[in-house]
Amino acid sequence: MPADTKSFQALPAQLTSAHAWSVVLDRAPGIAMVSERLRWHPFSGFEYKITHPLNMGGSPQRAFAIVDRLTGQATLTDPWPDLVQLDERQRTSLVTDPGWNTTSFTEAGSRAHRLVATAAIRKHRLSTPSTVTGVRTINTLWKPNWLLEARLAGRRLQILVDAITGGYYVVGT
Numbered sequence: 001m002p003a004d005t006k007s008f009q010a011l012p013a014q015l016t017s018a019h020a021w022s023v024v025l026d027r028a029p030g031i032a033m034v035s036e037r038l039r040w041h042p043f044s045g046f047e048y049k050i051t052h053p054l055n056m057g058g059s060p061q062r063a064f065a066i067v068d069r070l071t072g073q074a075t076l077t078d079p080w081p082d083l084v085q086l087d088e089r090q091r092t093s094l095v096t097d098p099g100w101n102t103t104s105f106t107e108a109g110s111r112a113h114r115l116v117a118t119a120a121i122r123k124h125r126l127s128t129p130s131t132v133t134g135v136r137t138i139n140t141l142w143k144p145n146w147l148l149e150a151r152l153a154g155r156r157l158q159i160l161v162d163a164i165t166g167g168y169y170v171v172g173t
Contacts (some may be wrong), residue, residue: 045141
């Protein structure tokens with residue numbers, strides 16, 4: 001499987017800061033906006049080809065997975081759009097590796113493969129196993145998240161909004 005080691009490839013942000021704020025304001029209308037910053041979090045990316053013996057003559061399916069290098073969490077994703085190259089300004093907003101308790105690229109690959117293989121088994125309802133073959137890997141794939149700072153009832157909040165899906169959670173108070 002060809003490994004792409006360009007270290008500044010990123011998934012493009014699908015949400016603007018205005019969209020990120022609207023996600024939060026929908027849930028907490030009394031929140032006061034203070035600031036926002038687009039941050040880039042380190043993941044590894046994996047693309048797989050899945051073939052199944054019962055799909056004779058059909059084209060293989062593609063599966064995409066990313067693994068958070070800081071937490072080790074593997075996630076299936078939609079097919080990636082064209083990746084972007086981060087410029088010098090954007091590189092100042094990279095979340096840096098703390099140097100401890102991080103997931104190696106090898107372990108990230110194992111986790112992604114297990115996730116895709118398990119999803120393929122579930123899709124075919126435990127029939128004959130599918131063959132999962134690696135197509136492309138990206139050692140470090142930067143994923144965008146909006147870090148919003150806000151105030152609510154006199155308390156400072158930091159909220160992380162996924163700049164692709166719009167999912168969010170409070171990361172600091």
